[in-house]
Amino acid sequence: RIWKRAPDGAWHCSDVLEGVHESTVRSCAWSPDGKLLADASFDGTTAIWEYSGGDFELVDTLEGHVNEVKSVSWSQSGSMVATCSRDRAAWIWEILPGNDHECVDVLEGHTEDVKMVQWHPFFDVLVSVSYDNTIRVWADDGDGKWPCVQTLTEAGNSGHSSTVWSISFNQKGDRMVTCSDDCTLKIWDASIDLSQPTTGEGHESWRHISTLSGYHGRTIFSVHWSSEGVIASGAGDDAICLFAEENSMVEGPSYRLILKKEKAHDTDVNCVRWCPQNPRVLASVSDDGTVKLWELQGDILD
Amino acid sequence: MPDLTHLSFPLLLARRTTEPANRSSKAVSLFRTQKIEALDETHYQDGYKDGYDDGMVSGKEEGRQVGLKLGFQVGEELGFYQGCLDVWMSIIRLDQGAFSARVRKYMEQLAALLSNYPLSDPENNLQDMMKEIRLKFRVITGSLGAKLGYEGRPTSSEQDLEDI
Numbered sequence: 095r096i097w098k099r100a101p102d103g104a105w106h107c108s109d110v111l112e113g114v115h116e117s118t119v120r121s122c123a124w125s126p127d128g129k130l131l132a133d134a135s136f137d138g139t140t141a142i143w144e145y146s147g148g149d150f151e152l153v154d155t156l157e158g159h160v161n162e163v164k165s166v167s168w169s170q171s172g173s174m175v176a177t178c179s180r181d182r183a184a185w186i187w188e189i190l191p192g193n194d195h196e197c198v199d200v201l202e203g204h205t206e207d208v209k210m211v212q213w214h215p216f217f218d219v220l221v222s223v224s225y226d227n228t229i230r231v232w233a234d235d236g237d238g239k240w241p242c243v244q245t246l247t248e249a250g251n252s253g254h255s256s257t258v259w260s261i262s263f264n265q266k267g268d269r270m271v272t273c274s275d276d277c278t279l280k281i282w283d284a285s286i287d288l289s290q291p292t293t294g295e296g297h298e299s300w301r302h303i304s305t306l307s308g309y310h311g312r313t314i315f316s317v318h319w320s321s322e323g324v325i326a327s328g329a330g331d332d333a334i335c336l337f338a339e340e341n342s343m344v345e346g347p348s349y350r351l352i353l354k355k356e357k358a359h360d361t362d363v364n365c366v367r368w369c370p371q372n373p374r375v376l377a378s379v380s381d382d383g384t385v386k387l388w389e390l391q392g393d394i395l396d
Numbered sequence: 397m398p399d400l401t402h403l404s405f406p407l408l409l410a411r412r413t414t415e416p417a418n419r420s421s422k423a424v425s426l427f428r429t430q431k432i433e434a435l436d437e438t439h440y441q442d443g444y445k446d447g448y449d450d451g452m453v454s455g456k457e458e459g460r461q462v463g464l465k466l467g468f469q470v471g472e473e474l475g476f477y478q479g480c481l482d483v484w485m486s487i488i489r490l491d492q493g494a495f496s497a498r499v500r501k502y503m504e505q506l507a508a509l510l511s512n513y514p515l516s517d518p519e520n521n522l523q524d525m526m527k528e529i530r531l532k533f534r535v536i537t538g539s540l541g542a543k544l545g546y547e548g549r550p551t552s553s554e555q556d557l558e559d560i
Contacts, residue, residue, distance in 0.1 A: 158538035185538075196498055196539040200531060238498070 096150065097385070105387070109150050114141050121165050121365075126172045130189075136162040140177050142193070153193040158185050158200070165210040167220075174198065176220050178208035184222045184232070186240055199240045201232050209259050215267040218289045219243075223258035229272055229282075231300065233289035243288045244299050252302040254280065262319040269347075270300070271325055273314035279306040279327055279337070281349060304349055309335050312362075318376075320368040324352070324390065326376050328363030332356070334378055336390065359384065470526070471515070476546045477533050478510055484536075499539050506532045 096109040117136035124131055131143045131150070140156040140163055159179040167176045175195075178184040184201040206225035213220055218234045229246040246253045256275035263270050268285035281304040292298060312330030319325050325337040334355045340348050359380035369375035376388045484503055487494045495503070509529045514522075530546075537544045 155541075156538065157541075157543075158534050160534075194541070196496060197502075197535045198498075200535060 111141075111143055111150050111152075114152055114155075115139070117162075120163065123166050123168055125168045126170060130168075130172075132156075132166045132168065132175055134163040134166040134177060138163060138179070140166050140175070140187075142175075142189075142195075144193075154189075154195055156185075156187050156195060158197060159183070164208060165212075167211045167213050169213045169218075170215055174213075176211040176213060178211040178222055180207040182206060182208060182224075184208055184211050184220070186220065198238065201230075201240055201242065203230055203242045203245070204228065209257065210261055212261050212263065214284070215263050215265070217267070217287045219287070221261050221270065223261050223272060225257045227254050227256055227258060227274075229253060229258055229261065231288055246282070246300065246302075251299075252280075252305070254278065257313075259314065260316045260318075262317050262325075264319045264323060265321045269303070269319075271317050271319055273317040273327055273329075275313040277307065277310050277312065277314060277329075279309075279314060279317060279325070280304070281306070281347070303347060306337060306349055306351075309337075309351055309354065315363065316365040316367075318367050320373045320376075321370075322373040324368075324373075325349070326366045326368065328358070328366040328378055328380075330362045332359050332361055332363060332380075334358040334363055334366060334376070334388070353390075355388075358388075359386065470522075473526075473546050474510060474513060474515075474529070477506065477529060480533070480544065481507055481510065495540075499536060502532060502536045502539065506536060 095107050096111070097105050098108040099105050111131075111133075115133070115135040115137050120134045120136060122131055122133040129145055130153075131145070133141050133143070135141070138157070138159045138161055141152055142154040142156070143150045144153045156175070156177065159177065160181040162180045163177050164180065165178050169175070173189055175187045175189055176184055177187070182202065182204045184204075186198040186201065188196050188198050190196060201220070201222070204222065204224040204226050208222050208224045211220060211222045220232045220240065222230045222232070224230070227248055230242050231244040231246075232240045233243045235241055248255050254272065254274040254276050258272050258274045261270060261272045263284065268283065270282040270284040271279055272282070273279045280302060282300050283303050284300050286298045286300060288298075288300070310327065310329040310331050310333060314327050314329040316328045317325060323339055327335045327337070329335075335351060336353045337349045338352050340350050342348055358378060360382035362381045364379050364381060366376060366378045369377065374390045376390065378386050378388065380386075481503060484495070485507075488500065488503075506529065509525070509532055513525055513529065533546075
């Protein structure tokens with residue numbers, strides 16, 4: 095469903111995109127230029143819709159996954175789309191002129207359902223998170239293939255101990271936050287461009303900075319980092335939490351809770367997203383069937 | 397408690413009394429025991445041989461049936477992919493630019509995978525090779541936007557392969 099805001103501030107549903115998918119549409123993503131919308135469906139396909147002349151039209155369908163597609167993400171240039179699925183793979187597609195596409199690579203490595211994919215805001219690097227508890231980073235090797243350049247695990251990298259559901263980069267692209275069924279959020283240093291060949295010894299890696307635990311009592315399904323640096327999380331405990339970074343001179347960055355909205359919804363909060371136009375407005379959706387819009391008021395930095 | 401001890405004592409005594417008192421009867425019973433053991437052994441061997449022979453016959457037949465069925469399924473699926481590849485190759489011969497360089501590369505890779513599949517000599521990683529072939533095929537059809545897929549037989553081939 096497409097929702098539009100009327101001049102008086104009220105939101106209404108302007109379009110319903112239907113008749114294409116044969117099963118649940120799990121998620122969707124706007125292209126960087128806002129002209130295209132890609133979705134992820136349990137029927138195994140991704141539909142690309144174009145907004146033109148006040149209407150949405152189906153212009154392409156990406157078929158390749160064997161079962162439910164969970165997530166879709168546009169690269170910053172808009173030339174590529176990544177999808178991931180319960181079939182344990184992530185696919186990278188090149189979007190070509192004339193509503194055409196080609197498969198660039200199939201990323202295999204996860205041993206379970208891949209829950210979400212997200213492109214880095216600047217590097218030619220893709221991150222995927224999975225039911226196998228790991229976070230994988232894939233980078234262009236310059237030869238048309240995208241091998242996995244890093245796997246962040248519980249044992250090796252202070253990673254999650256259960257399903258990782260969601261991932262978000264900060265605006266600068268030097269930090270990444272992930273959330274999990276283990277009820278924690280983890281902040282990672284993502285400042286190294288893993289698509290560049292390393293000079294000399296050792297493979298530099300993204301490393302764990304901080305773990306935020308004890309804020310949610312249930313699986314945290316979604317996390318999103320605003321352009322102002324506020325991290326929002328939504329969980330199965332029906333609550334939404336907001337965190338901000340604190341820079342200590344001595345110990346480096348740490349994160350504190352600014353706000354916890356208990357009973358933000360009647361039941362599980364499935365997704366939270368900051369408004370691109372107004373970084374103080376947050377949208378949240380839930381199994382209770384509602385979409386809620388929130389505004390963060392007051393001073394964050396106190 | 398008292399009951400138990402009373403029982404065990406007479407049993408021990410009974411055993412002792414039946415033991416042969418002199419050497420010759422000891423030797424006889426030893427000989428007898430050995431004969432019995434030998435008889436057991438031949439019965440065992442006979443039974444084993446019968447079972448082995450019967451098993452060999454029925455096993456071979458069953459193996460033949462399964463092999464035919466599986467061989468047909470694998471052959472048909474591979475034949476389907478090869479057929480698609482032959483059509484694509486013909487198109488390329490007529491029009492070099494029909495497919496992008498990337499897709500042409502994928503087709504070449506599929507051709508290599510198909511020709512490497514050991515149709516005569518079975519190897520261990522047949523499952524993996526088939527998965528690779530299927531994926532490469534999906535990547536090509538996904539890039540062509542073609543709704544092509546090997547439909548397979550009503551009884552799923554994936555499950556049969558797993559049974560083996």
